[in-house]
Amino acid sequence: MAETLNERSQNILEAIVEDYIASAEPVGSRAITRRHSFNLSPASIRNVMADLEDMGLLCSPHTSAGRIPTAKGFQYYIDSLLEIRDLSSRERETLQSSYRFQGMKMEDIMQEVGRVMSGLSQYTGLVMAPKFSSTVFRQIEFIRLSEGRVLVIYVSESGLVQNKIITADAGLTNQQLEQISNYLNKELNGLSIQEVRAKLSSELQEERVRFDQLKKQALSLSHAALQDEVENQIYVSGASLMLEQPEFSSPQQMKKLIQTLESKSLLIELLDRSQSAQGVQIFIGSESSQIDLDGCSLITSNFSNQKGAIGTLGVIGPVRMNYSKVIPIVDFTAQLVSRVLGREIE
Amino acid sequence: MAETLNERSQNILEAIVEDYIASAEPVGSRAITRRHSFNLSPASIRNVMADLEDMGLLCSPHTSAGRIPTAKGFQYYIDSLLEIRDLSSRERETLQSSYRFQGMKMEDIMQEVGRVMSGLSQYTGLVMAPKFSSTVFRQIEFIRLSEGRVLVIYVSESGLVQNKIITADAGLTNQQLEQISNYLNKELNGLSIQEVRAKLSSELQEERVRFDQLKKQALSLSHAALQDEVENQIYVSGASLMLEQPEFSSPQQMKKLIQTLESKSLLIELLDRSQSAQGVQIFIGSESSQIDLDGCSLITSNFSNQKGAIGTLGVIGPVRMNYSKVIPIVDFTAQLVSRVLGREIE
DNA sequence: GTTAGCACTCTGTCGAGGCGAGTGCTAATT
């Protein structure tokens, strides 16, 4: 896909993209000569621009407006022209000090991360907490709420707490529940949830013929508790900041954007995709893509602790987003969160 | 405040409010004679309208538009003219069957309630979960995460689960933690959080001089765990539905609305106010009110279980909201949730 | 290969004019 552009074309494309990022307006040939010193006349610029348009990197909203970069144009810019400088240690410190994680539980950390990323970037922050099934078993507790209704509390190695209400044999006593949880805590310690599920399923098969009543109950209870995938938790911060961007100034666009940000399932799908990859990922929204992220770009990165729980965080902004500013923020934040989560469990 | 209006004025005010609710447009004297059969000419209607305007119940956006009800006009309508019919048992059933609460934990129930109310009303659903401090102690568990870092899990009588990470004496063993939780579970059983806090504070004072090391640790640990008020959980559903309403069609209004719905603290303050009252509460937003709920009305009701945990739910919509439809929804939902939460704990 | 010049195209703004809806006032009617 990376067609080779000669250096002049690259420079001009870069100038156009950057001017457009700054102004959100179509940029014309004269504007380029004014703002950059290429020692070229507007007419020459126009020739190059026509070429770039032929290649699908630029387009013009109408005959007599300037050009704006297409999604492909942005892609090229990001892949080939954008240089992301590393953060200076001072910047790292400032960034780090924006976050306050002391004494926070998982949910609060996720929330805080979204809030700060949104504040720093002035776009919308997105955080998806580690999936339940990517965690490692640490402890399970049962609390009898009423006849046949039991509250299950599950704690992962990383300190993630989940709870769920399940129905169970009405005759179960508190003591039995305690025995059951003791048994399970010993038995399942250190296994990943996938392993736990597999183990439970196979043992349930085996045990069906045996007579250890307690063990049987333990297995079926924990099986019920850990069975369904819990819906992914997702945190959206600073949605209203996006409404300040000129690309979302019309009511229709605002409505569409808010609907997108409100529909968690779409966001989950997006963040899920990036979870398979490593490092910072960039999605550029366009009409062509299956996912309807029209006019928006998404910059994400994963975080994880040593126990393998993986989450994703990122910033969603207009395609015309300040990539060179946001990418380091997302990158560094992901590293930071990984470190913080790692510390949680030692 | 209830100035007495003669019957004709009342009828006309009612007609205006209802026409305005239906159309969102200023209503003129001719429109009234067309849509209602008062056997009066537009000119007579105009006279009455002028009176109602003098009383501050109506206003006109400009000289040659129709009239729209003021906040005060809506207030009068709701207080004196609106008759809320009870739901038929069939309606109750349909409503009830919209909710699916089986096997749901508290958070999911709250979310579901907001979602369904929003869907039924086509406005925005708001739910504030019972405050931590309004719950009754049931059980506390400690899980050692790492040296000096302990995860506390607190369960209320109503099945509400909270967790928090606290720092503690690095030397604490798992066994000691277990002893501590056993002690606390026996000691604090059945007390409200307020009582627990009081008890812990006073005992901490006393114990300071004594030598029961374990008890001392138990007290200080639980004190740290239950000390701070956890931020109120609030659930907002269907914000984008509001954007369909003509009063929020302009970009400025959309932006303001989304900012309002995004700032949880404002919503919490609003819902908090209604928590002191009983039954269905209605706030009508106006510029005059301290709280900036411009153009919106809020219909709320509280729910609770027998153990006293109180939460608030409601619907936020344009002032020009279909009160006769939404009020029964909110009312019935609050009762329903109370019953469901009650059942949780038997 | 580059550029100056020019005709052309398209958008946004501004003011004039007409239309429609609605009002307030006055005088006539019941």
Add this chain to the structure above:
DNA sequence: AATTAGCACTCGCCTCGACAGAGTGCTAAC
């Protein structure tokens, strides 16, 4: 005395045409 018909007036909104501004593509000259 209350009601109503009639009328002049006021606004907001829409359309239309004119116009300025920005930008392009093409051609011919450098």
